[in-house]
Structures are given as C-alpha cells and as structure tokens.
Amino acid sequence: MVEKLLAIGPTGRTVACAFLLVVSAAAALQLPNLAVDRSDDKLISAQDPGWPALHQMEADFGDEQTVLVYVRADDLWTRERLLQLQNVVFTLEDMPGVTSISSLFTTTNIRDKGDYVEAGPLIDLVPRSDEKIAEMRDDAFYSPLMRRNVISSDGLATVISLSYESDPDDPDHPLKVFRQIEQRIDPLRADFDVVFQVGRPRLNKEIDDGLVEDLRVLVPAAIVTLLVTITIFLRSIRILPIPLITSTITLVWTFGFMAVVGIPLTLLTAMVPALIIVIGSTEDVHLIAAYMSSLSGDPKESRPIAIRLMANKVGLPVLITALTTAFGFAANAITPIPLIREFAIASAFAMLANLVVTVLCVPLLLNLIGPRVNPIAGADATPTGIIGVIVRIIDRLSTRYPAMIVLLTIALLTLFGWQIAKVETNNDPLSYFQSDHRFVADANTLHHEIAGLKIFSVTLSSKTEGxxxxxxxxxxxxxxxxxxxxxxxxxxxxxxxxxxxxxxxxxxxxxxxxxxxxxxxxx
Structure with a gap:
C-alpha cells in the first residue's frame, strides 16, 4: 500500500496534489478557531477526589480569584505616599468584577485605646498630622493580623489584596484583568521603589509570553538544526525545501485538527510544531536518502527509477516508524491529567498526519526538484564526506569491540534506571519558569517579606448548627x-x-x- 502510494504515476500525483490542497485549505480555515489556554487547571485530573470539596467551598464562600499588589517605599508612612496608595485602592475598587479589596485602608485594626477598644479600618482617611500617621504605623506593627499579612516585617512594604469574579467563558479574562490592574498601579512606579502584581492574571500573562517566546525560538531553532543536518549529511541544497514543505502542511493540518476537536494551545501543545519539524522529518530524510542511493547513472531517467526503488526499499520501514512514533505519543492519552492527554492526542495526530503528507508529498517534490546524481556516494557506492566517516567509525567499533559495546550499554541502562527513582513530580506553576525569571523573583519577594503567593484554604463543616x-x-x-x-x-x-x-x-x-x-x- 505505502509502496504503491510512494511510486504513483502522473495521474496519481495529480490526485495526491489535489487532496493535499483541499485538506490543507479546510484545515487553514479552522486556524482562527484555535484557542490558547494559559491556565494551570488542566494539571489536575477532572476525576480528582478534591474537586467536590472545592466546588462546595466555592458555593459557600464564592468562586473568586485573588491578586496581590505589592508596593515598597522608604517613605511609605508619609501622607503623600499614603494618599497615592489610597487613590489606587479607590480605582481598583471601581474595576468591573472586583468583589472585595483588603489593604491598609480596609484591614480591621483591633487595639485597646484606654477608654475603648478600637475595631475599625486602620486608615479610614489619610490623616494630615505626622503624629497620627505614626500612631497608625505603630498599630499596624502591633497587630498580629497585619504583620506579614498586610505589611512587611520592616514596615516599608504593603500589599493590596484584590478579589475578582472569574469568567470561565472568556479564556482571555485573566489577561484583561492583568492589563486593567497594570493601568491603575503604573502611576505608583514613579514614586515607589517596587511595584508589582502577582496572581493568576500575572501567571497567565507570563505563560502567554512564554508560549510566544517558545514558538519564536523553538520553531526557528528546529528548522535551522534540520537544514544544517541535511546539508552536512546529504550534501544537497535542492532537497532543503522538501522537509520544510511537509512540516508546514503537517502543522496546518495539526492546528486545524486541534481547533476542530477543541484542543487549545498550551504549554505542552506549543511544543508540537518543533516535534513535527524534528521528529516528523525523519521520514522525509529516510525517503530522500533512499532516493539518492537509488539514483542511476542516466540523469534523464534517474528520478522516476529512483522514486520506484525508494518506495520498495523504505516504504514499509517508514510506515512502521511513523506508526510506532504515533502510538508512543498516543499512549499518554490514558492519563487522567487533561494537559498531558491533550498533548498526547495532538502529537499523535501530528505524527499520523505527517506520515500521510510525507507519503503523498515527497514523491511529488522529488520528481520536480530531486537531484539527478547521488551527491553522497563515491565510485564504489559507499558514502563519502562526514556521513562516510561516521559510517566507517560505527562499522569499525561494532566489528572490533562488540562485547565492550554491549557492556557499556548495560552500564548506561543501569545508571539511568537507578536515576529514575530520583524523578520528582511537580505541578507548581512557578516551575514553568527559570529561577531567575522576574515573576519567580517577585513571588519570592512576596514569600520572604509578607506571605506567599499560594493560598491554601481549609474548610471546616459541622453537623451541629451554629x-x-x-x-x-x-x-x-x-x-x-x-x-x-x-x-x-x-x-x-x-x-x-x-x-x-x-x-x-x-x-x-x-x-x-x-x-x-x-x-x-x-x-
């Protein structure tokens, strides 16, 4: 079957070309529907036993997200800075969807004042006198409810805790919230030493930037690696467009498929383009190498003959290689973790789509632009150049030292197998980023000076009413x-x-x- 497809004649090539164009056009029409999912919710299985408790807590206390706005200034406890901070709190309260705000201006101050116990906001209105501001600062340091919760240990930093209603129907809602908060806190940066926000909107924004950066770096890097490798080993510039064309078609098919079945672009599925280029191109290289080795001495007849011989030589191996790769990715679909399952489905489809595209497209392209003379074989038909050196080294090692190679293989398997026990699981969203990333640094600042970004809620219920x-x-x-x-x-x-x-x-x-x-x- 594969051999016949690879060796199709002129009529078959027309049909194959039409099929590729129709499917590619249909897939391209779906590309605008491809969603981007920046959340970390899919790290947890939908069958996890903790979901009912979470849903019950959300029903009792509300389904809200929290953002912490951190500000630091050496002159924080001055009228000017407190007024700036108060104005920002007012503008944040006016944001659509904001349900509550906790800050120096709303946190309850509980303290004995001699004749009475004060139990009201720490700063209702910013006072004019320095003495009254100093008294409020003293109250904040005194209260165990505020230390390392609203203010830092040194008293020079504070946080504004903002709760807002999430919108599950709008995947871009967290990004909109991030931009709205940034717009309101940006004026503080001129007079405060440090100003930043942390929370799900910031996380989604950083993930979104990371996805774009990954695609911007990984795809060109994969393309360059592929082209350099082909140029060095196959020594023919004419064939360079072939893997690029097949990879592009496969990528359009894969993204179109993802849009149709509802698989979004995530941290994992963003790697699919690089996988298509690097892993998917192995079939192209196998076919091209077999085509080159089958070239005859007559340049006029070399292409058709070489394509038929190529089909007979590597048709079945290419099919088996592609299927085993696809099945390997598909095996991960049994996991209950949605993020991994979606990646497994998308990558498995990509490998199968690449097989179809390669089988139909490579013979067409070789018939049009394939070399007519084998550039890698010498007079005795043995490989020359770098690939010839590598082949001779491998042949010499396998012939002279077979026992040593087996022992080395066993030693490496033992070593790496022993290291498997040290592999740790981690679903911390901060682990997505490098340790020197600005978001990680801000989260660590919050952790060391006030309280961490991660909030763990424990809900207690009782059968005894009240x-x-x-x-x-x-x-x-x-x-x-x-x-x-x-x-x-x-x-x-x-x-x-x-x-x-x-x-x-x-x-x-x-x-x-x-x-x-x-x-x-x-x-």
Missing part, C-alpha cells in the same frame, strides 16, 4: 490552625480564631495572656 458561632467551635478552628502551623509548610495561617483571640486580648487591656479563645460566651 457550632462555629460558639467558643467551643472557634476553639476547634484554633486547634486545626495550630496543627497547620506545626507542619512548617506555610508562611502563616489566619482564621476567625485569630480575630476573636485578639479582640479578647484587647478587651483585657492588651494583656497577651488573654490572646486565646474565651472560655465562655459571656467573657
């Missing part, structure tokens, strides 16, 4: 929180119990012995 409105219920919350603190996994924990304990302490004139849950409701 339990968590009683001292006994709040004490249970505090016990769970204390257990989480002992793990050492979290920068800090916070719950309703912290607010109750601080209020209890301040009602007893700031006596730290009372920083606990009251033992009775009337206390």
């Amino acid at each position: 339990l968590f409105e009683t001292p006994r219920g709040i004490a249970k919350i505090a016990a769970v929180q204390a257990l989480l603190d002992t793990t050492g996994l979290f920068d800090r924990t916070q719950s309703l119990a912290d607010i109750i304990a601080l209020m209890h302490q301040e009602y007893h004139h700031g006596d730290t012995n009372y920083y606990r849950i009251p033992s009775a409701e009337e206390d």
Whole structure:
C-alpha cells in the first residue's frame, strides 16, 4: 500500500496534489478557531477526589480569584505616599468584577485605646498630622493580623489584596484583568521603589509570553538544526525545501485538527510544531536518502527509477516508524491529567498526519526538484564526506569491540534506571519558569517579606448548627490552625480564631495572656 502510494504515476500525483490542497485549505480555515489556554487547571485530573470539596467551598464562600499588589517605599508612612496608595485602592475598587479589596485602608485594626477598644479600618482617611500617621504605623506593627499579612516585617512594604469574579467563558479574562490592574498601579512606579502584581492574571500573562517566546525560538531553532543536518549529511541544497514543505502542511493540518476537536494551545501543545519539524522529518530524510542511493547513472531517467526503488526499499520501514512514533505519543492519552492527554492526542495526530503528507508529498517534490546524481556516494557506492566517516567509525567499533559495546550499554541502562527513582513530580506553576525569571523573583519577594503567593484554604463543616458561632467551635478552628502551623509548610495561617483571640486580648487591656479563645460566651 505505502509502496504503491510512494511510486504513483502522473495521474496519481495529480490526485495526491489535489487532496493535499483541499485538506490543507479546510484545515487553514479552522486556524482562527484555535484557542490558547494559559491556565494551570488542566494539571489536575477532572476525576480528582478534591474537586467536590472545592466546588462546595466555592458555593459557600464564592468562586473568586485573588491578586496581590505589592508596593515598597522608604517613605511609605508619609501622607503623600499614603494618599497615592489610597487613590489606587479607590480605582481598583471601581474595576468591573472586583468583589472585595483588603489593604491598609480596609484591614480591621483591633487595639485597646484606654477608654475603648478600637475595631475599625486602620486608615479610614489619610490623616494630615505626622503624629497620627505614626500612631497608625505603630498599630499596624502591633497587630498580629497585619504583620506579614498586610505589611512587611520592616514596615516599608504593603500589599493590596484584590478579589475578582472569574469568567470561565472568556479564556482571555485573566489577561484583561492583568492589563486593567497594570493601568491603575503604573502611576505608583514613579514614586515607589517596587511595584508589582502577582496572581493568576500575572501567571497567565507570563505563560502567554512564554508560549510566544517558545514558538519564536523553538520553531526557528528546529528548522535551522534540520537544514544544517541535511546539508552536512546529504550534501544537497535542492532537497532543503522538501522537509520544510511537509512540516508546514503537517502543522496546518495539526492546528486545524486541534481547533476542530477543541484542543487549545498550551504549554505542552506549543511544543508540537518543533516535534513535527524534528521528529516528523525523519521520514522525509529516510525517503530522500533512499532516493539518492537509488539514483542511476542516466540523469534523464534517474528520478522516476529512483522514486520506484525508494518506495520498495523504505516504504514499509517508514510506515512502521511513523506508526510506532504515533502510538508512543498516543499512549499518554490514558492519563487522567487533561494537559498531558491533550498533548498526547495532538502529537499523535501530528505524527499520523505527517506520515500521510510525507507519503503523498515527497514523491511529488522529488520528481520536480530531486537531484539527478547521488551527491553522497563515491565510485564504489559507499558514502563519502562526514556521513562516510561516521559510517566507517560505527562499522569499525561494532566489528572490533562488540562485547565492550554491549557492556557499556548495560552500564548506561543501569545508571539511568537507578536515576529514575530520583524523578520528582511537580505541578507548581512557578516551575514553568527559570529561577531567575522576574515573576519567580517577585513571588519570592512576596514569600520572604509578607506571605506567599499560594493560598491554601481549609474548610471546616459541622453537623451541629451554629457550632462555629460558639467558643467551643472557634476553639476547634484554633486547634486545626495550630496543627497547620506545626507542619512548617506555610508562611502563616489566619482564621476567625485569630480575630476573636485578639479582640479578647484587647478587651483585657492588651494583656497577651488573654490572646486565646474565651472560655465562655459571656467573657
């Protein structure tokens, strides 16, 4: 079957050309529908047992995303800087979809003031006097609810926590939120030392930039590598367009297929173009090499004869190679992780599409632009040039040292097999980026100075109605929180119990012995 397709005559070539044009045109029409997915949701299986609990929490407390805006200035606690910050908070509150904002201007300040206990926003309005600002700064440092939660340990940095409603029907919504926040915080950069945002919108923006950068770098790098390799080993410039043409057609088919079946462009599927160029071109190289080795001495008749001989020589091996490669990628489709499953389907289709394109396209191109004389074979039909040197070295090593080669192979298999146990799984979105990436640096700054980017929510429920409105219920919350603190996994924990304990302490004139849950409701 493959041999017949490879050796088709003039009529068959016309049909093949028409088929390639029709399918390519149909696929190209679907390209505008190809979506880009920058989220990390697909790192988790849809069958994961944690999803019901998450959906229940979202139903109880809302399905919202959080963005942290970090600002630092040596003169943070001055009227001028606080007014700038307050204006930005006001503009962020006016953003569409924003549900809540927590900052120095909204965080509850609980502190004994002698005749009364203050329990209101730390900064309702920015005061005019330096003394009042200094008092607010002292209150912020005093409160365990604010230290390393709203302000940094040195008091020179603060965060604005912004919650917004997600829009699952708009894949570009996080990017829109990122741009809207950037537009509002950008004026601060003129007077503040450091200003940045972290959260899902920033993550999606960085992933989007990474996808574009990967395609911009990987595809040209793969093309250059392929062309240089072919030029060096096959020593014919005439054949250079062949793998580029087949790769381009395959890429259009693959992206069209992805658009039709709803597979978006993700961190993994963005590698498919490079795979098509590098892995998919192996069939082209096999066919071209077989064609060259089959060239006869008569230049006029060399092309048709060489194409027929090529089909007989490598038709079946090319089919087997392509199918095994496709099946290898397709095997990953059994995983429950959507990100990997989509990559498996897209890459397997790409390999199969490349087989079809190669079988139909390469004979057409060789018949048109293929060399008429074998450029890599000497007078005795043995390879010459670099490829000849490599062939002779391999032949000499395999002939003289077969036992050593087997032992070396076993040693390498043992070594690499032993290293498999050290492979770790990691679904941290920050691991997408290099350690010196600006986003990673900003996330680490937030981690070291205030609290980390990653928020882990623990939801407690009780069959006893109103339990968590009683001292006994709040004490249970505090016990769970204390257990989480002992793990050492979290920068800090916070719950309703912290607010109750601080209020209890301040009602007893700031006596730290009372920083606990009251033992009775009337206390």
